[in-house]
Amino acid sequence: MNFPQTAAVGPLLDMRGIQKHFAGIAALSDASLSIAPGEVHALIGQNGAGKSTLIKVLTGYHRKDAGEVTFMGRPFHASSAHDAQRQGISTIYQEINLVPMRSVTENICLGREARRFGLLDWRAMHEEAERLLSRFSIRIDVRRPLGDFNTATQQMVAIARAIGFSARLVIMDEPTSSLDDREVEVLFNVIRQLKAEGVSVIFVSHKLDELYAVCDRVTVMRDGSTIRSAPMAEISKLELVSLMLGRAVGGLGGQATAFGRAADHVGDVLLEARGLAAPQGARDVTFDVRRGEVVGFAGLLGAGRTETARVVFGADRARAGSMRFDGQRYSAERPADAIRAGLGFVTEDRKAEGIVPDMSVAENLTLALLPRLSRNGIVDEARQRELVERFIRDLGIRCSGPNQKVRELSGGNQQKVLLARWLAMSPKLLILDEPTRGIDVGAKAEIQALIRELAEQGLAVLMISSELEEVLGGANRIFVLREGRSVAELEGAAATEETVMAAMAHGEQETEVEA
Amino acid sequence: MSDLAGKPMAATRRTSRFDPYAFLSTYGTLIALALLVVFNIAFTRNFVTLQTLNVNLTQVCTIVIVGLGMTLVIGTGGIDLSVGSLMAIAGALAPIIFLNKLIPIGNIYAGVALGMILSIVVAGALGVFNGWLVARFRIQPIVATLVLFIAGRGIAQVMTNGNLQTFSTPQFQWIGLARPFGIPAQVIIMVVLVAIAAWVMRRTVFGRNILAVGGNERAAALAGVPVNLIKLAVYGISGLCAGLAGLIVIAINSSSDANLVGLGMELDAIAAVAVGGTALEGGRASILGTLLGALTIQLVRYTLLANGVPDAAAQVIKAAIIALAVWLQQQNRSR
Numbered sequence: 001m002n003f004p005q006t007a008a009v010g011p012l013l014d015m016r017g018i019q020k021h022f023a024g025i026a027a028l029s030d031a032s033l034s035i036a037p038g039e040v041h042a043l044i045g046q047n048g049a050g051k052s053t054l055i056k057v058l059t060g061y062h063r064k065d066a067g068e069v070t071f072m073g074r075p076f077h078a079s080s081a082h083d084a085q086r087q088g089i090s091t092i093y094q095e096i097n098l099v100p101m102r103s104v105t106e107n108i109c110l111g112r113e114a115r116r117f118g119l120l121d122w123r124a125m126h127e128e129a130e131r132l133l134s135r136f137s138i139r140i141d142v143r144r145p146l147g148d149f150n151t152a153t154q155q156m157v158a159i160a161r162a163i164g165f166s167a168r169l170v171i172m173d174e175p176t177s178s179l180d181d182r183e184v185e186v187l188f189n190v191i192r193q194l195k196a197e198g199v200s201v202i203f204v205s206h207k208l209d210e211l212y213a214v215c216d217r218v219t220v221m222r223d224g225s226t227i228r229s230a231p232m233a234e235i236s237k238l239e240l241v242s243l244m245l246g247r248a249v250g251g252l253g254g255q256a257t258a259f260g261r262a263a264d265h266v267g268d269v270l271l272e273a274r275g276l277a278a279p280q281g282a283r284d285v286t287f288d289v290r291r292g293e294v295v296g297f298a299g300l301l302g303a304g305r306t307e308t309a310r311v312v313f314g315a316d317r318a319r320a321g322s323m324r325f326d327g328q329r330y331s332a333e334r335p336a337d338a339i340r341a342g343l344g345f346v347t348e349d350r351k352a353e354g355i356v357p358d359m360s361v362a363e364n365l366t367l368a369l370l371p372r373l374s375r376n377g378i379v380d381e382a383r384q385r386e387l388v389e390r391f392i393r394d395l396g397i398r399c400s401g402p403n404q405k406v407r408e409l410s411g412g413n414q415q416k417v418l419l420a421r422w423l424a425m426s427p428k429l430l431i432l433d434e435p436t437r438g439i440d441v442g443a444k445a446e447i448q449a450l451i452r453e454l455a456e457q458g459l460a461v462l463m464i465s466s467e468l469e470e471v472l473g474g475a476n477r478i479f480v481l482r483e484g485r486s487v488a489e490l491e492g493a494a495a496t497e498e499t500v501m502a503a504m505a506h507g508e509q510e511t512e513v514e515a
Numbered sequence: 516m517s518d519l520a521g522k523p524m525a526a527t528r529r530t531s532r533f534d535p536y537a538f539l540s541t542y543g544t545l546i547a548l549a550l551l552v553v554f555n556i557a558f559t560r561n562f563v564t565l566q567t568l569n570v571n572l573t574q575v576c577t578i579v580i581v582g583l584g585m586t587l588v589i590g591t592g593g594i595d596l597s598v599g600s601l602m603a604i605a606g607a608l609a610p611i612i613f614l615n616k617l618i619p620i621g622n623i624y625a626g627v628a629l630g631m632i633l634s635i636v637v638a639g640a641l642g643v644f645n646g647w648l649v650a651r652f653r654i655q656p657i658v659a660t661l662v663l664f665i666a667g668r669g670i671a672q673v674m675t676n677g678n679l680q681t682f683s684t685p686q687f688q689w690i691g692l693a694r695p696f697g698i699p700a701q702v703i704i705m706v707v708l709v710a711i712a713a714w715v716m717r718r719t720v721f722g723r724n725i726l727a728v729g730g731n732e733r734a735a736a737l738a739g740v741p742v743n744l745i746k747l748a749v750y751g752i753s754g755l756c757a758g759l760a761g762l763i764v765i766a767i768n769s770s771s772d773a774n775l776v777g778l779g780m781e782l783d784a785i786a787a788v789a790v791g792g793t794a795l796e797g798g799r800a801s802i803l804g805t806l807l808g809a810l811t812i813q814l815v816r817y818t819l820l821a822n823g824v825p826d827a828a829a830q831v832i833k834a835a836i837i838a839l840a841v842w843l844q845q846q847n848r849s850r
Contacts, residue, residue, distance in 0.1 A: 315737060336739040345737060353737055356730035358798045367727055368738040374720045381718075421738065 010073055012037045012200050013058075013089075013169055018067035020053055020224075027053045029224040031067070033202075035169065040191055040201045042211040042232065045221035045244055049440075051204055054221070055171055059084040059091050072168065082111070090162030091171040098158060100147030105129040107146050108161045132160040136190045152183035159190055163199070170194060171202040174438065176210055180300040180466065188214045207467070208237050220244055244441055266476060267291035270460045271330075271429055273312065276321035281307030283484035285321070289429060289460045294451060296475030297464040298500050304484040305464045306348055309431045312462075313345040314338040326428060339368060344422030348433035348464070350411065354418045357407035361399050362388040364406045364417050369424045391420040396446065412443025419447065429460040436470060448474055468497055480504055543843050544790055544807045547836070551814045559821045567817075569699060573691075573767070575813040576701040577602075577760040581780055582787040582805040583712045584642075584753030589788050590716075591746060592729040592797025593656035595753045597645055598784055600667025601638040602761030602777025607671040608634040609762055610680040610771050613687055627687045635758035641667070642754020646747035660750075664781065671773035681770040691766030701763045708756075713802040722800075725749060729797025786812055786833065790840040811836070 013035040020028040028050045035041050045051050056062045058069065060078030069076045071087070078084035081091065098107045105126050114124040129142040138156050146154055155175060162170050172191075176184045191201055191214050203215055211218060212232060219229040220243040227243050228235075272288040282304035289295045297305040310316040312323065314332025323330045325341055332338040335345070347353040355364055365388050366373055373384050388402045395416045399409055406417055415435065422430055435451065436444040451474060455461055465471045471478055478495050480488040480503035488503035555562040581598050588595045611617055612630035620626035641663055648659035685692075693700040716722035727735040728745050736742045757777070765771040789795060790811055791804030812833060819829040 313737075335737050336741065339739040347734075347737060353731075353733045356727050356734050356798070358730050359726065363723060363727075367723075367735070367740065370720045370723060377720050378718055379720060379723065 011035055011070075012039075012072060013076075014068075014070045015054070015058065016068045018054060018057055018069070019065045020050075020057055020062055021065055026224050028057070028064075030226065031221065031224060032226040032229070033219055034229065035200050035202065036217075037168075037200055038195050038198045039217060040195055040203055040215045042215040042218040043202055043204050043221065044208075044211065044218060044240065045227075045440075049221040049244070050224040051221055052173070053224075055091065055173065055202070055204070059089060059171070085162075085165045085167070088166065088168035089171065090165055090167040090169070091173065092155070092158045092162055092175060093173050098146055098154065098161070100154075101145055103144060104133075104140065104142040104146050104149070104157055107157055108132060108142075108164055110161070112165070128164070129160070132164050133157070135163075136160070136186075136193060150183075152179050152186060155179070155183075155187065156190065163194070167199060169200045169202065171204070173204045175203070176205060176207060182300070184210065208240060211240075212237075265292040265456050265458065267293075267458065270326060271312070271462070272324045273308075274322050276308055276311055276323070277319040277484075278304065278307035278311045279316050279319060281484055282311065282481075285479075285481060285484070285486045287479045287486055287489070289462050291428075291460050292455055292458045293477065294455045294461040294463055294475045296471035296478040297462065297481060298468065298471045298478055298504060299481035300504055303481040303504070305481050306433055307484075308481070309345065309433055309462065309464060312338070313343055313431060315345070339425065342428035344368075344425055344427040344430045346415075346418050346422060346430070346432045346435060348437060350414055350418065350438075355406045355414050357405070359406060360403045361392070361397065361406055361409070361417055362402035365391060365402075365420050365424065368421050372425075387424060391424065395420055395423075395450065410440070410443075412439035412447070415439055415443070415447065419450070423454070427459070429462065430454070431462045431464075433464045434466060435463060436465075436467075468500060472497065472500065543840065544792060544804065544811055548807060548811050548814065551811065551818060555814070555818055555821070559818065562821075565697075571810075571813055571817055572702045572705075573699050574817075575809050576699075576705045577763055577780070578783045578787055578809040578813065579705050579806055580708060580756050580760045580763070581753075581784040582791075582809050583708055583802065584749075584756030585784040586712070586788050586791075586793055586800045586802055586805045587716075587725055587749040588656070588753045589785075589793055589795060590725045590729045590797060590800030591749050592732065593649060593746070593749070594660065594785065594795070595642070595645060595750060596657065596660040596781045597641070597663035597667055598753060598757040598760075599777035599780035600664050600671070601641055601754050601757035602764065602780055603668050603671035603773050603775075604641065604674070605634040605638040605758035605761035606765040606771045606776035607674045607680070607773050608637055609687070610682055610765065611674065613684060614680070614682055623684070623686050627684065630687070631690075631762060634762065635755055638758025638761065639751050639755040642757070643747050643751040645754070646750030649750065650743035650746040668773065671776070675771070675773050677773065679770055679772050680765075683769060687762075688766040688769065691763045691768075704759070704763075709802060709806055716800055716802055721745070721748070726798055726800060729799070731798075783809075783812065786837045789837055792840070808840075 011034045013033065015031065015033040018028050018031040019026065031050055031054050033043070033054060043051050053062060057064045058078070060080045060083050071089070076087070078087060078089070084091070099110070105122075108129040109125045114121040114128065116124070126142050133140065133142070133156065136156055136159070138153065140149060140153065146157060149157075159170070175187060179187060191203070194201055203211070205211060215232050217229065218232050218235060218240065220227045220240060222244060267290055269288050270291050274286050276285040277283050285304060285308045287295065297308070299305050307316065311318045312332070314334045314337050317333070318331060330341060332341070338345070351357075356367065362384060366384055370379065373380055373387070385402060391397065392399065392402065397416045397420070398413050406414055409417070432451065436447055439447070448470065451461055451463065463471070463475060465474075472495060476491070478490045478500060479486050480490065480500055482504060488499075490499055490503070561567060581602070585595055585598065609630040612633060613623070613626040615626060620629065645660050645663060648654045648662065649656050689700055690704070691701055695703070716725070724735065724740045724745050727738070727740055728742050732742060757780075760780070761776055764776050787809035788805050789808070791801055791806070791808030793799055793801050793804055815833055815836060816829050819832060820826065
């Protein structure tokens with residue numbers, strides 16, 4: 001596919017007809033990407049569309065089977081990520097690959113240390129680090145370990161490191177997935193600064209709003225091919241989604257509000273928490289969840305949403321407060337207590353706390369259920385197989401079978417396995433922490449629909465989400481948390497983007513939550 | 516396709532055709548074992564005899580038995596350095612009891628039974644202590660079990676005042692000397708234990724939970740797996756296995772020397788597990804692999820000794836084999 005160049009100058013990067021096969025299966029069949037100098041270019045597509053593979057081909061991680069790459073007007077080849085970096089292409093990954101125990105300076109200068117008389121010149125390196133960070137108006141003690149700083153700052157350090165290698169092209173792979181709204185704004189300013197300096201940016205993200213905020217052009221990939229490349233302004237959100245999915249989509253974009261259908265399936269109060277405090281993060285959180293209801297927890301990062309959920313589930317001890325569950329006094333010393341009471345918890349950190357990567361789909365799915373799937377400690381393999389196959393079918397988990405290792409599944413399918421792990425327990429209350437984080441648009445819509453369906457069947461759901469759209473569209477009632485306290489309860493017409501954001505930012509509507 | 520996209524360059528080698536690395540890491544131990552047997556048939560005199568088989572099996576039993584417990588511990592992502600010392604403690608305690616040094620027991624059978632059970636239970640309890648350090652205080656397993664690795668042998672020496680205990684007690688020594696149907700008793704014990712352990716790992720909730728704890732401890736805890744209990748259990752089982760192995764060793768020798776019983780066993784057992792293909796970072800456990808690994812190590816040692824290579828050199832070759840096994844695992848891991 002060829003795309004006409006609008007700019008008079010030639011592209012900074014031009015990738016054409018890239019092909020890449022793994023074990024005979026095409027991961028890239030006809031991928032193209034053209035980036036102009038100083039352009040912020042969105043690269044989007046579902047999981048498995050080939051975005052990561054294309055980037056890995058560019059940065060020397062994979063060797064392409066066919067196609068041409070030119071960079072700054074010359075044929076380009078990188079033998080490794082380090083080689084790509086030396087030639088002007090730096091990548092910042094989703095999981096920041098820096099060394100938290102070492103100082104900010106060491107992280108920025110790693111691999112290109114200043115030397116004097118054969119010794120490391122620390123003063124020069126500290127100055128260099130400070131100079132790079134000051135470009136983004138960040139002033140921190142560069143001698144302190146990187147791990148002392150929050151995720152957003154660490155990300156800035158990663159970017160500073162990339163620019164330190166005098167990058168002409170910076171690739172950001174889902175840079176905002178662990179940032180809150182304010183931090184995202186800081187990042188966007190950095191991107192605008194880069195752009196002003198003539199550095200190009202490839203911006204990979206699942207969040208469509210962000211693309212419109214910061215990107216000039218967008219390239220959509222699907223099934224290993226480039227489907228469309230166009231200026232951001234000429235393409236609508238709905239168009240993007242339908243291009244990614246390869247089919248017409250309705251209902252996405254926040255129109256689907258749960259409020260209209262609230263009354264008919266919501267029952268009595270199942271969980272009631274008062275003045276809950278966690279070891280850290282949550283200080284005074286009061287909320288309740290009714291049967292058949294999806295309650296949303298909204299709030300900025302660090303508002304105490306996850307910390308509250310962990311206390312409810314017994315993953316952390318409550319420091320203060322009281323709870324009632326299903327009509328009785330309730331507290332959980334450990335997750336097993338919560339599970340026995342009828343709670344389930346899908347964690348926000350799928351990799352670190354959710355899946356057991358080396359175990360099979362079946363073993364992951366039945367991890368919590370195992371005691372009930374066994375007699376005298378012996379696993380009932382027949383029942384397990386039947387149950388696992390049913391969930392694979394019902395939730396549409398795409399895998400080669402129950403015995404496939406869960407690490408080989410896409411993020412969306414891993415998430416479905418985790419949902420199935422808890423649904424298999426027939427819980428009364430399911431806590432979902434960022435249920436659609438980092439998964440593709442198709443799986444996201446499926447999971448959101450599943451949550452609605454479960455609530456209609458009477459399940460109580462507590463859903464934490466950093467995406468306003470998801471909370472507003474999926475929850476019957478919303479509690480807003482701010483700096484460890486529940487500051488607002490919003491329902492019906494009162495719950496709009498404006499009211500929720502106002503509560504997040506200023507803690508307004510305090511009257512809504514009784515003491 | 517994202518699963519494919521996530522794989523590094525090495526994956527390009529992987530086609531439907533033959534992959535030497537995957538093949539070697541799966542069958543490497545078996546091939547090594549076969550090669551050793553072939554080599555011995557060709558070059559070692561009197562290799563193809565029942566006696567040679569018995570000698571090798573008898574000697575490998577203790578490594579396998581200790582290796583089973585070690586496999587479970589390593590499956591949870593831990594390690595147990597104390598097994599050799601626990602063997603010494605069990606080996607010191609049993610004769611003290613059945614030789615009536617502690618309290619006179621009239622019936623020799625009662626004395627032997629008490630001695631065997633008590634010494635194994637004590638070793639198991641010390642194993643639970645290891646697990647307690649690991650689970651309750653979150654001490655790194657290598658450090659937590661180092662405590663008894665050092666102190667254990669000292670305890671055994673204090674128990675015996677550093678003296679050699681000799682005995683001739685057939686009621687006890689059957690465990691190392693009896694030959695029902697011509698098969699050494701400890702070989703039968705070993706086979707039974709291997710079968711039980713393999714079954715536990717394959718079919719039981721306990722086995723599944725061991726791998727869940729080793730594979731992702733935080734995920735296991737959030738799924739309600741009793742992580743601490745599992746850890747207490749595997750270290751406890753490792754202790755029981757070590758205790759039993761200690762008894763077999765002293766039964767064969769008709770004596771118990773706290774300085775020597777189980778000396779270096781922790782390394783043999785870890786080596787057997789590693790050569791057998793169980794990843795040392797946890798989440799996997801191959802019982803049959805450990806058996807094959809122990810057999811390989813034993814046969815290497817036998818081959819070298821039978822062909823006049825001194826024991827010191829044998830140690831070096833043993834180490835080289837372990838390095839090779841771990842390297843092969845890494846090859847498989849990196850794809």
